[in-house]
Amino acid sequence: MQVNPQQLLDDGYIILREVVPPAQLDELRECFETLVERQKVIWAEERQPNDPPGGYWETAAQPRVFFDGVADETTAKAVEFCLHENTLGVSRQLMQAPEASPTLMALMCSPVRDHGPASWHRDIDPVNQAPLRGMQMDVIDNAPAYVQWNIPLYDDNVFWVVPKSHKRPNTKAENDHLATKGREPIPGGMPVELNAGDGIVYIHMMLHWGSNYSAKLRRTVHLGYRSFGGPVYPLVNHFYWHPDFTNRMPQETRERFEHFYQLHEQQCDVIEAMFRAILAKDGEAFRSGLATLHPGEAWRMVCVVYLSKLVEKTRTLKQSDVANLPLEERVDAISEHRLNFYLFEDFSRRFSAEEADLLWNRFRTLYDKIQEEIDRSIPDLESRQDRLLLTNMPANFDVEDFINSW
Template identity: 25%
Template sequence: MSHQSTPLPPATELRASLARDGFVRIPNALPPSDLARFRTAAQHATARARAGQWPFVRTVPKQFPPWPVSEATTEGIWGVQHLLHPSMPAADPVTALLDCREEELVMELYNMLVCPPKDFALRWHRDDIGPDVAADVELERLREPLMHAQWNLALYPDSSLVVVPGSHRRPRTEEERKADPYEDNMPGQVHVSMEAGDIVFYNNNILHRGVYDCKAERMTLHGTMGLSGADPARSRNILQHGIGDWAAECDFGDLPGEMVMLARGMQRRLMGMGMGNGRGVGFSQQD
């Protein structure tokens, strides 16, 4: 299937879809020329990580940070961390989804999800709400204003993300609470199918999981941008990945024109989250 970049849908349409379903797909975000360039860079980064030459990885079979880097060459990886680059085609959709200005954006995470050496699945979860919270607490957290946008950008066809549409607006049902963490047939679940070049934005507290086929080529860029003024829980959710150890050193001098100012502003707001470099903030979830 050939891809051409397409205009961004109206901001009101994007926000309505995200609010209703908890996710929204934007097709053909990258033209073929960009896909080829990104694939080459992604293949190089993945090869380095699998060879133990890049220390920031997600190792099999662990779902949440911290990940034991020592197991990258023995157990294999399912993600490459810290590929932060604000020139990705995400700033415009993020400002549309969050109804904000670029001057309010915070640099957050930018990683890549890759195929593991063996079939591997994540359990059902919400990124920053643990599985043991009571329904009333869960609902209170879900009602908090959306202060970030999280996305997957596929460089190859990808249907690894599985979601329960609308679950970002309600507590889990009794059936969902009692379900096996790796349930393959959760009521209402949808596999979010992406063609190469598509972006899916989703609320990270939608009920979701990842199911990864080791035989399918996968290089999906995975990132977040947030808004300044987020609460400490959001800061922890970002800084637990170790980004505070190095983000201040990024220069961004190679970016063109106005992109430099955007990147440095996002960097400044990240470092001003009020938690220093993020060491000792703890982790949102454990496994």
């Protein structure tokens, strides 16, 4: 399946027909339903005292089944679909990269009872990632390094998008709408009409909406892919799967995921070398690593901001009062997900607590400048919508200024 990367950059999404080959649709439906039934057993076992018998399955507005937790060799086709040329291959084309990997493999399901519409949103948080305009321009002037997919196994029109909104902040009219009617159709929004097996691949910074989480049967494959070796360092640069799950996969599939994990480890080696260059105040080594991590010359400072967030997480995990917490509390301490937390903890082991503190201090000027933007632009840090108001990268502070700030 051939696609035009420019179409994704222009519109923020591409609708593709028959992403699931028609001859495979019934088999995949059956396979995914097996995963759902397995996950329902787990959710029932994990239910809290006040939960209904089915636990999360009965309470969630959109239950999500993550493949890696329940797939095995008998249901490997669900995982292998994520490696298909129509999914992984298309993603690699769109990201203009020699390598790409699944980051997220999930199935979005209809709830037991009607929950109505969700809220309009962008799948980003500029406060915890990078200012919105920087993230957007890094994609527009280079290439996307992360794409998401929705692929329904039954006809679906729940998903809405605001075309081209990935290229700009919210307008005043959009912010006013989100503040007062955030669960209603927004001017400029459009429903995505998909037949069973069709797909939409999109830039997740775009405004989008789940318009109706009703009890009508819904099974939508939800995938994320990141690039390796493309023009930019990905905003989503971690996996929501653990390599141990591949022990239950056929050999060829296992080897593919082992390769993805090796690519991640190689990237971590580059980042570690960059951080050690910062500790040593070796500007040339840092510049070299940055050019490897983010070959595109434009907007490399966005990559530096992403790295600053990794330094913050590493420093937090090295603190003794955090290191001794239970797992869930350690996950919360760095505002990550239980499925990707192991990657951050593994990376933190590359540094001592003293090195992590010194690294954090090397980034201090950048942190202060971003905090100034936060204080200036965001009225309420608790508001998901207000956090999108952090749009501007620090003014007059580029990579060379960052190096000089050490």
